[in-house]
Amino acid sequence: MALLQIAEPGMSTAPHQHRLAVGIDLGTTNSLVATVRSGLALVLDDQEGHSLLPSVVRYHANCDVEVGYAAQAAQNNDPHNTIVSVKRFMGRGIADIDDSASLPYRFVDAPGMVQLKTAAGVKSPVEISAEILKVLRQRAEAALGGELVGAVITVPAYFDDAQRQATKDAAQLAGLNVLRLLNEPTAAAIAYGLDNASEGVYAVYDLGGGTFDISILKLSKGVFEVLATNGDSALGGDDFDQRIFCWMVEQGRFSPLSASDMRLLLTKARDAKEALTEHTDVRVTAVLSTGEMMDATLTQTAFNAMTTGLVNKTLAPTRKALRDADLSVDDIKGVVMVGGSTRMPCVRHAVADFFKQTPLTNLNPDKVVAIGAATQADVLAGNRSGDDWLLLDVIPLSLGLETMGGLTEKVIPRNTTIPTARAQEFTTFKDGQTAMSVHVLQGERELAADCRSLARFELRGIPPMVAGAARIRVTFQVDADGLLSVSAREQSSGVEASVQVKPSYGLGDDEITRMLKDAFTHAKEDMYARALNEQIVDAQGLIAATRAAILEDGALLDSTETDAINAGIAALESLLAGTDHQAIKRGVEALNAASTEFAQRRMDQNVRRAMAGQKLETFG
Amino acid sequence: MDLTQNHFELFSLPQSYALDRDRLDSAYRELQNAVHPDRFAAKPEAEQRVAMQWATQANEAYQTLKHPVNRGVYLLRLQGIDALDASNTKMAPAFLMQQMEWREAIEEARADKNMTVLDTLANDLRMSHRRIETQLADLIDKAHDFGAASEVVRQLRFMDKLIAEVGDVYEELEN
Numbered sequence: 001m002a003l004l005q006i007a008e009p010g011m012s013t014a015p016h017q018h019r020l021a022v023g024i025d026l027g028t029t030n031s032l033v034a035t036v037r038s039g040l041a042l043v044l045d046d047q048e049g050h051s052l053l054p055s056v057v058r059y060h061a062n063c064d065v066e067v068g069y070a071a072q073a074a075q076n077n078d079p080h081n082t083i084v085s086v087k088r089f090m091g092r093g094i095a096d097i098d099d100s101a102s103l104p105y106r107f108v109d110a111p112g113m114v115q116l117k118t119a120a121g122v123k124s125p126v127e128i129s130a131e132i133l134k135v136l137r138q139r140a141e142a143a144l145g146g147e148l149v150g151a152v153i154t155v156p157a158y159f160d161d162a163q164r165q166a167t168k169d170a171a172q173l174a175g176l177n178v179l180r181l182l183n184e185p186t187a188a189a190i191a192y193g194l195d196n197a198s199e200g201v202y203a204v205y206d207l208g209g210g211t212f213d214i215s216i217l218k219l220s221k222g223v224f225e226v227l228a229t230n231g232d233s234a235l236g237g238d239d240f241d242q243r244i245f246c247w248m249v250e251q252g253r254f255s256p257l258s259a260s261d262m263r264l265l266l267t268k269a270r271d272a273k274e275a276l277t278e279h280t281d282v283r284v285t286a287v288l289s290t291g292e293m294m295d296a297t298l299t300q301t302a303f304n305a306m307t308t309g310l311v312n313k314t315l316a317p318t319r320k321a322l323r324d325a326d327l328s329v330d331d332i333k334g335v336v337m338v339g340g341s342t343r344m345p346c347v348r349h350a351v352a353d354f355f356k357q358t359p360l361t362n363l364n365p366d367k368v369v370a371i372g373a374a375t376q377a378d379v380l381a382g383n384r385s386g387d388d389w390l391l392l393d394v395i396p397l398s399l400g401l402e403t404m405g406g407l408t409e410k411v412i413p414r415n416t417t418i419p420t421a422r423a424q425e426f427t428t429f430k431d432g433q434t435a436m437s438v439h440v441l442q443g444e445r446e447l448a449a450d451c452r453s454l455a456r457f458e459l460r461g462i463p464p465m466v467a468g469a470a471r472i473r474v475t476f477q478v479d480a481d482g483l484l485s486v487s488a489r490e491q492s493s494g495v496e497a498s499v500q501v502k503p504s505y506g507l508g509d510d511e512i513t514r515m516l517k518d519a520f521t522h523a524k525e526d527m528y529a530r531a532l533n534e535q536i537v538d539a540q541g542l543i544a545a546t547r548a549a550i551l552e553d554g555a556l557l558d559s560t561e562t563d564a565i566n567a568g569i570a571a572l573e574s575l576l577a578g579t580d581h582q583a584i585k586r587g588v589e590a591l592n593a594a595s596t597e598f599a600q601r602r603m604d605q606n607v608r609r610a611m612a613g614q615k616l617e618t619f620g
Numbered sequence: 621m622d623l624t625q626n627h628f629e630l631f632s633l634p635q636s637y638a639l640d641r642d643r644l645d646s647a648y649r650e651l652q653n654a655v656h657p658d659r660f661a662a663k664p665e666a667e668q669r670v671a672m673q674w675a676t677q678a679n680e681a682y683q684t685l686k687h688p689v690n691r692g693v694y695l696l697r698l699q700g701i702d703a704l705d706a707s708n709t710k711m712a713p714a715f716l717m718q719q720m721e722w723r724e725a726i727e728e729a730r731a732d733k734n735m736t737v738l739d740t741l742a743n744d745l746r747m748s749h750r751r752i753e754t755q756l757a758d759l760i761d762k763a764h765d766f767g768a769a770s771e772v773v774r775q776l777r778f779m780d781k782l783i784a785e786v787g788d789v790y791e792e793l794e795n
Contacts, residue, residue, distance in 0.1 A: 019662070149662075150661075179661050180658070180661065220645075220649070221646075221649060223649050223652070223653075316791075316794060316795055319790070319791070319794055320791060323787050323790065323791075376658075379658065379661075380658060380661035380662065381661070381662055382661070382662030382663075390649075390652060390653055390656055390658065390659075391658065392652060392656075416679075416683070417679045417682075417683070418679070419657065419672050419675050419676045419679065420676055420679050420680070421676045421680070477676070479657070479672060480656075480657040480658065480672065480675070541664075542664045545663060545664050546664065588665075591664075592664055592665045592666045593666070595664065595666045596666045596669070596670070598666075599664070599666040599667045599669070599670045600670050602667070603655060603667070603670045603671065603674055606654045606655065607651065607654055607655060607674070609654070610650050610651060610653065610654035610655075611630075611631075611632055611647070611650060611651065611654075613650060
């Protein structure tokens with residue numbers, strides 16, 4: 001006879017409920033949202049049955065925003081206000097955008113990240129990306145019938161800290177709780193690896209609309225270990241379009257183009273590129289607003305010739321990644337193709353030649369990243385045991401500091417597994433020096449000026465000493481999202497300063513708050529109610545989890561310690577009766593602080609159990 | 621986290637230069653499986669923080685033991701010796717000569733854009749690297765001659781630099 005289960009009084013049943021989580025592929029050209037339903041990962045369609053959402057955002061003067069196909073349809077008529085491929089501008093300054101002159105936008109050179117002037121005002125790439133994410137969030141909430149617990153957002157593996165931070169900011173602005181930033185090739189590897197239950201070393205070649213990534217992964221007993229990654233965060237399908245665009249301008253002998261003619265030609269160029277995937281030649285015609293026209297045939301051979309340079313540009317990072325992994329082509333068991341641009345026959349051939357094997361293309365290259373992200377989101381949300389697989393990813397570019405003479409001192413080398421922390425000691429240069437400026441850099445180049453500047457901050461109040469006597473320890477911590485925070489401490493005096501690396505390229509918290517406020521005003525949502533609701537859900541989750549932990553591992557605490565944690569729970573519960581979301585937030589923080597020691601002991605116990613198996617093997 | 625535990629103890633491995641790589645890998649996987657932040661993403665913040673600290677520590681320990689130079693430096697540090705001390709630059713003349721010859725050969729291959737020569741060089745360097753590793757294992761694990769081991773660790777570091785230089789030349793020639 002089956003026994004009935006009876007829940008412990010006061011124990012929430014919440015942890016056993018399916019928690020709604022999604023994976024989002026925020027692409028240069030298209031974006032997608034996927035989820036796991038009844039154990040199966042699937043991409044969520046919009047009401048018309050489209051799974052792809054074109055990453056196109058159009059701003060109207062009345063502040064209405066259109067996203068997706070409607071915006072895409074208007075791009076030729078309203079090029080200034082219709083932003084295409086905004087991902088290329090994330091965390092980038094105007095100087096970083098090579099082809100800014102041949103893009104139909106009105107760029108505003110803002111400190112750190114470029115901004116764009118639209119009919120609805122000046123917008124940052126973060127705000128524009130947030131519009132895309134909002135649509136995907138709404139699509140998911142409508143399809144799943146509830147609020148999302150969180151999302152895994154994918155980023156190109158080669159994205160630097162500024163680009164990652166910008167992506168996380170955009171998600172936050174769209175009202176999403178980011179469970180993890182996940183590298184696109186790694187997401188694809190999950191989708192492939194779990195399907196094929198493979199072991200060995202694989203390469204993931206990911207050529208999207210605007211970015212290229214190559215990752216070398218080792219799959220072993222459910223662990224996906226990234227050995228090396230490389231790429232080019234400004235190389236993708238858009239560049240192939242650009243080549244056809246130049247060819248069209250040449251063919252038509254066009255005079256300088258208006259913004260809408262430019263967009264028209266770019267759209268035609270993309271159509272031609274896509275046609276050449278299936279056909280050996282394509283007729284290309286265009287009539288400009290000036291009456292000028294062109295009509296010519298583009299053959300696949302000619303197209304291949306004009307884009308060889310671009311294809312080769314993907315092979316240099318590929319070689320570098322192999323070298324960093326200390327492997328050769330012969331060690332690669334399989335090559336996974338990801339991203340719409342890998343549909344181009346010239347790309348497939350080049351990859352097959354390079355790796356001396358036919359690449360794997362059995363999963364839809366547009367959807368595989370979102371599917372992998374959704375699968376990981378399901379684990380992170382706590383919907384499955386999570387013992388099935390583990391991802392160990394790396395940072396793509398070295399992190400360091402500027403030292404005397406404008407040189408870069410590497411603190412964390414590229415391809416270091418995250419999370420990671422490294423400390424380096426520095427000293428003062430002059431007698432009596434009381435301040436030190438810390439300039440955080442990312443990149444491989446020797447000169448600081450050639451690396452990306454991530455942040456600058458000052459450590460002040462160093463006690464005056466002779467030059468070289470002070471010991472300043474600078475610590476870099478990279479979390480599991482690949483995001484960096486830096487702190488500096490003078491060892492003898494204990495003077496400290498730290499930054500979450502944001503100010504010089506990302507947005508300050510104030511700015512995010514302002515944008516959130518703006519967004520909510522326009523959407524006429526009740527921000528306060530939403531914040532309160534989120535805080536309550538958060539607090540309830542914490543109380544349930546803490547109770548469950550005491551029930552499971554209460555033996556690790558003495559009675560005073562148990563009382564202290566229970567007091568924290570009681571205090572938070574009484575706050576939940578009220579409507580002060582700030583007070584609830586403080587209560588959550590207090591309970592977290594009160595249970596830190598408990599969390600540490602639980603983890604120690606975890607480790608002892610996990611490693612016990614290792615010790616037994618020693619004697620076995 | 622027990623901070624008195626050294627990296628070998630963390631992975632339940634014998635404290636020696638000779639390394640059972642499979643055992644290190646499997647112990648690392650087990651440890652990360654237990655402590656990685658992905659296992660705690662749905663857990664309270666206090667647990668997430670502890671997970672990040674542990675996973676960071678596991679990565680640091682793994683990278684140290686996996687890497688031949690770092691493992692040597694670490695073992696010697698456990699013996700109270702700083703092998704990379706800037707004032708300690710003693711190096712056998714024969715080794716320095718060999719270094720110069722290799723450097724010249726790399727430079728020559730670069731100037732001649734000769735990939736075949738470069739391939740041979742890369743292979744030689746790797747073999748030589750392995751030989752020095754064996755020597756280091758003998759000095760640390762059997763002879764317990766930590767002074768001599770310090771010098772050999774520095775030699776190994778020289779070899780790493782040479783191998784990196786070969787990599788740079790490959791990159792230059794390929795582009």
